[in-house]
Amino acid sequence: MQERIFLPGIISEEDKYWMYNHCKAVLFPSRFEGMGFPPVEAMRFGKPVFASTYSSIPEVSGDHAYYWENFEPEQMARFFLHKIEAFYKDSSLPGILNKHSLKYTWEANLKAYLALFEAMTAHPSQ
Numbered sequence: 215m216q217e218r219i220f221l222p223g224i225i226s227e228e229d230k231y232w233m234y235n236h237c238k239a240v241l242f243p244s245r246f247e248g249m250g251f252p253p254v255e256a257m258r259f260g261k262p263v264f265a266s267t268y269s270s271i272p273e274v275s276g277d278h279a280y281y282w283e284n285f286e287p288e289q290m291a292r293f294f295l296h297k298i299e300a301f302y303k304d305s306s307l308p309g310i311l312n313k314h315s316l317k318y319t320w321e322a323n324l325k326a327y328l329a330l331f332e333a334m335t336a337h338p339s340q
Contacts, residue, residue, distance in 0.1 A: 230255075231259075234255060234256055234258070234259040234261060235259055237256075237261055238261070238262075238298065238302075239256075239261055239262045239263070239264060239294075239298055239301075240252055240253065240256035240261055240262075240263050240264070241264045241265075241294070242263060242264065242265040242266070242271060243264070243265065243266050243282060243285070243290075244265075244266055244268075244269050244271070245266050245268040245269060246268070246269060247266075247269035247270060247271060250269070250270070250271055250274075251318075253265055253271055253274065253275050253279060254274060254275075254315050254318045255315075256311075257275070257278060257311040257312065257314055257315035258311075258312060258315040258316075259308075259312070260307075260308025260309065260311050260312050261308070261311070262279075262280060262297070262298060262301045262307070262311070263275055263278070263279040263280065263311075264279065264280045264281075264282065264293075264294055264297070265279050265280070265281055265282070266281065266282055266285075267281045267282070267283055274318060275314075276314070278310065278311055278314045280293070280294075280297045280301075
């Protein structure tokens with residue numbers, strides 16, 4: 215599969231955004247992922263996300279991602295091919311994904327963290 219799968223290792227932010235911009239989809243089949251930003255970043259570029267239901271990704275991606283429930287390779291491939299074709303037939307979906315992704319920004323996370331920190335320091339538990 216070496217000629218079909220590219221594993222670049224560590225990449226620059228510029229390269230990462232180029233890859234998101236030029237990919238057809240982001241596949242994120244992790245079974246033990248914490249808060250993963252790749253699905254959100256992919257959605258920012260209007261790219262479909264294929265992920266596992268076993269991780270926390272459904273919390274963030276909601277019904278805006280395609281989820282593998284079976285990890286048998288042939289079934290995963292059939293599911294992917296069916297969904298990717300349907301995705302690219304509906305020109306409204308990239309915009310819907312982009313809009314959903316805007317709920318998750320570093321700025322919003324920082325503001326929420328600072329608000330929580332300020333609330334905790336203003337009213338420390340006794």
